[in-house]
Structures are given as C-alpha cells and as structure tokens.
Amino acid sequence: MRRNPPRNFPEWIPREVQHYLEHTEGGISIRQLARDVGCHPSTILRQVRRVENRRDDPLIDCALCELAAGHFGDQKVTRYATYGDMQALDSAALEVLSRLCHSGAVLAVAEGMEKAVVVREGEDVLNKLAVEQGLAGVLALLDWISCTRSGRLRRYHITPTGRAVFSKMMAARENRARATLEQGFGETQSSFLPHSRSGSRPGAKERRARYGLGETPLDTLARLVDKSGAPFLEKDLVQAGKRLREDFELAQIGDQLAQSQAVFSVSESCGRSASVHISPLSKAAKTRATAALVAMGSGLSDIALRCCCYLEGLEAAERQLGWSARSGKIVLRIALLQLKSHYEQMDTLSGEGRKSQMIG
Incomplete structure (x- = not known):
C-alpha cells in the first residue's frame, strides 16, 4: 500500500531509481510496480537490489536521501531544484x-x-x-x-x-550552433579553388563558416592520446591547422569588405562603375591559403577545409564526403602532416619566421 504519493520526478532520474524510491519510500509493493510497468516482479526486484547496493557510495546515498525527502516528504529538493529537466x-x-x-x-x-x-x-x-x-x-x-x-x-x-553522454552533448551543441548560424547572420563562403571539391554533391549548398564556438574539431582531437600516452595530434600539427584557418578568415573578411565597398561606391556614384581595391593583407592571405590547399591535394584539402576552416565536425564531414566512420581523423592527421611540411618549406624559402596576422 502506498504511504506517501510521490511528486513528479525529474526526467533525468533513471527508471530503476524511481522504482527503488517508490518501493522503499512510497511503500508500493514489487508486484504492484511490476503490474504498473508491465514486467515480471523479478525485474523490479533486481533493480531495487542494484540501487540498494550502490548506496555504499556516499554521493549516491546522499542523493537518494534528498530525493526521497523531497519527493515523498515535506522537504524541498533544494540541491536538485535547478536540474528540473x-x-x-x-x-x-x-x-x-x-x-x-x-x-x-x-x-x-x-x-x-x-x-x-x-x-x-x-x-x-x-x-x-x-x-x-x-x-x-x-x-x-x-x-x-x-x-x-x-x-x-x-x-x-x-x-x-559518461564519455558517450559527453560526446552526445557536444554533438547536440554543434547542431544547435550550426542551426543558429545558418538561420542567422552567417554568410555563404566562397571557395578558394577554381575546381569543385571531390565528394560534394551537384547543386549542394556551400558550407558556412562557424565562428565563436567554444571548441574546434582540432581542439577535440588534440586531447586524444594513444596507448603510450602520446597525443594523437602534436602541437605543431594543431598550429598548422590554425594557421590555415587564420589565412582563410582573413581572405574571407577581405572579400566581404570588398563587396560592401562595391555596393556603397556604386550608390554614391549614381550608377558609375567604381574600382574596388582589396587590401594587400587579404590578397596575401588568400594566396597563402590557396597554395596550402593545392599543396595538400584533392581529398586531403577537402577534410582540412571542412574541419580547420569551416569548423565542421568529423562525423558531419565523413557523411558529406561519403567516407566510412572514424576514418576522418586519420585522413585529417595525414592532411595536417602535409600542411605542416608545406608551411615549413614556405618559411624556409621566405627566410622569415611566421607572424600571426590575427588575434587569438
């Protein structure tokens, strides 16, 4: 027989924890719970025992005590009030x-x-x-x-x-950022290379750059380590990817400023043609980015452009390119190795160390 009717449980509480609290605090018999759920009583019994055995952990024991007091007693669940959904x-x-x-x-x-x-x-x-x-x-x-x-x-x-849940959280966050950008102020980016990228579908919409994210795909891969503890991406490979993105964004900013200048120049001159000048800094950045993509070649430049410049997740890039799962990070690493070699050769020929053109 039920002693105290429970208040609504938060949606994040597992079903077996709810059954445990309803049995131990609410006084509902195991057979009644099984009839309500539509399963065998032994299933509910195993769930109750499993939760009871976990109470040796003080954190879990404290959480169960406060949930019981808040949902079956007069006390309010103050610690979990902010986690309603x-x-x-x-x-x-x-x-x-x-x-x-x-x-x-x-x-x-x-x-x-x-x-x-x-x-x-x-x-x-x-x-x-x-x-x-x-x-x-x-x-x-x-x-x-x-x-x-x-x-x-x-x-x-x-x-x-927990790792699987964290991956789902990051994927959901990425999808929300993509939806916000595509429906907001994001501008369609033009391609550096004159030819179409391999793997792109005919008539497919150009990818959009995604700025302001808390974490890029390179930052995620930089945390991965192998069995020996060595990082999956060395620091110089991550810097090479960020260097490509800097040149890409400088070139994009220069193109957008030139387009805006053309619009205002035409309006001010009452329809007369006006020459549009792109800054030498943007021209140089576009030249460097184009040379880097050409040096990597087809395939490698595709994954580098998507993950380093457009900040597209590896799973999304694999789907767009038609690759098998978990192959993107390997190809991206090869692309970054090729990119690093290209930048080293370019710095050697110029005889000067690289100076970042952007802040951050």
Missing part, C-alpha cells in the same frame, strides 16, 4: 565532463567539504574546478562517474557511459 542538467554537467575527459583528471570529494573539485594530476592547483556536491551526486547516480578510490578523500573518474 535534461537540458538544465546537460548545461551544468558539460563543463565537468569536459574536464574529466582529460587524461589524469579526477573529481575529488573530501569528508566535511561542501564542494567537490575536478583536478588533473601534474597540473596547477589553481586550474581546479569547484563542483557542487549535488551535481556530483547526480553524475554518480546516473553512472557518468564512478568512485575508484574510497576513504576520506574519494576520487571519481569518468565512466564509458
């Missing part, structure tokens, strides 16, 4: 999961402390990230993090489930 929870958990994806990163929880911290071994303590214990409890309850060392100072690492 998945969107709010994803927004709060994104930064924590992104930090934990780094090699050697842990979430540390000490007894008697109100907040947990995310730190990275061998990194400055000043770079730590403070996390509310309520949010840490939610991450543990959802099995996005797990305790790997118990004691007075407990350490939590991100789980494979």
Whole structure:
C-alpha cells in the first residue's frame, strides 16, 4: 500500500531509481510496480537490489536521501531544484565532463567539504574546478562517474557511459550552433579553388563558416592520446591547422569588405562603375591559403577545409564526403602532416619566421 504519493520526478532520474524510491519510500509493493510497468516482479526486484547496493557510495546515498525527502516528504529538493529537466542538467554537467575527459583528471570529494573539485594530476592547483556536491551526486547516480578510490578523500573518474553522454552533448551543441548560424547572420563562403571539391554533391549548398564556438574539431582531437600516452595530434600539427584557418578568415573578411565597398561606391556614384581595391593583407592571405590547399591535394584539402576552416565536425564531414566512420581523423592527421611540411618549406624559402596576422 502506498504511504506517501510521490511528486513528479525529474526526467533525468533513471527508471530503476524511481522504482527503488517508490518501493522503499512510497511503500508500493514489487508486484504492484511490476503490474504498473508491465514486467515480471523479478525485474523490479533486481533493480531495487542494484540501487540498494550502490548506496555504499556516499554521493549516491546522499542523493537518494534528498530525493526521497523531497519527493515523498515535506522537504524541498533544494540541491536538485535547478536540474528540473535534461537540458538544465546537460548545461551544468558539460563543463565537468569536459574536464574529466582529460587524461589524469579526477573529481575529488573530501569528508566535511561542501564542494567537490575536478583536478588533473601534474597540473596547477589553481586550474581546479569547484563542483557542487549535488551535481556530483547526480553524475554518480546516473553512472557518468564512478568512485575508484574510497576513504576520506574519494576520487571519481569518468565512466564509458559518461564519455558517450559527453560526446552526445557536444554533438547536440554543434547542431544547435550550426542551426543558429545558418538561420542567422552567417554568410555563404566562397571557395578558394577554381575546381569543385571531390565528394560534394551537384547543386549542394556551400558550407558556412562557424565562428565563436567554444571548441574546434582540432581542439577535440588534440586531447586524444594513444596507448603510450602520446597525443594523437602534436602541437605543431594543431598550429598548422590554425594557421590555415587564420589565412582563410582573413581572405574571407577581405572579400566581404570588398563587396560592401562595391555596393556603397556604386550608390554614391549614381550608377558609375567604381574600382574596388582589396587590401594587400587579404590578397596575401588568400594566396597563402590557396597554395596550402593545392599543396595538400584533392581529398586531403577537402577534410582540412571542412574541419580547420569551416569548423565542421568529423562525423558531419565523413557523411558529406561519403567516407566510412572514424576514418576522418586519420585522413585529417595525414592532411595536417602535409600542411605542416608545406608551411615549413614556405618559411624556409621566405627566410622569415611566421607572424600571426590575427588575434587569438
């Protein structure tokens, strides 16, 4: 028999946790829960036992106690009031999961402390990230993090489930940014190369540049490491990709300013033709970017242009080019190696070190 009717659970609470709370706090029998859900009672029993065994973790135990008090008692769930839906929870958990994806990163929880911290071994303590214990409890309850060392100072690492959820969050964020840009003030970018890129469909719309993102595809790949701990992309390869993007954006800005100048010049001269001058800086940037794309060749220049210049995700680039899954990062690495070699040869011929033309 039900003792206390529960309030509406947040959508992020797993079904087995809801069944556990309804059985232990609401007083609903296992058979009744099974009839309501339409499954065998043994399924509900296994779920209840599984959640009960997880209460050895203090974070999970505290989260379950507060959820029980807030949804079956008179107490309000103050710690979880801001996580009423998945969107709010994803927004709060994104930064924590992104930090934990780094090699050697842990979430540390000490007894008697109100907040947990995310730190990275061998990194400055000043770079730590403070996390509310309520949010840490939610991450543990959802099995996005797990305790790997118990004691007075407990350490939590991100789980494979947490990494998969983080990838989905980043993909959703990328899709939202793409939709905002394509429906907002984004301008269609013109191609540097006179010939059509391989893999592009006839009549397909030109890709749009995406500015203002918090993280580029190169930044994501730069965090990957192999079994020996070496980074998947060396720092000089990432710099080569960013160097290509700088030249690309300088050339695009120069073209757009020239188009605007042409419009205003014609209006001011009452229909008379007016010569439009593009700055030497933009001309030089366009020449450098074109030479770099030609040096990489067809195929390599396609993935470099999409990921480095248009900031397109690897999965989207693979779909557009018709490549197999997880092949884009390998081809992109080869393209960056070719790009790095081209820039080294160009710097050797010029006899001067490279100076960045942009801020940031």
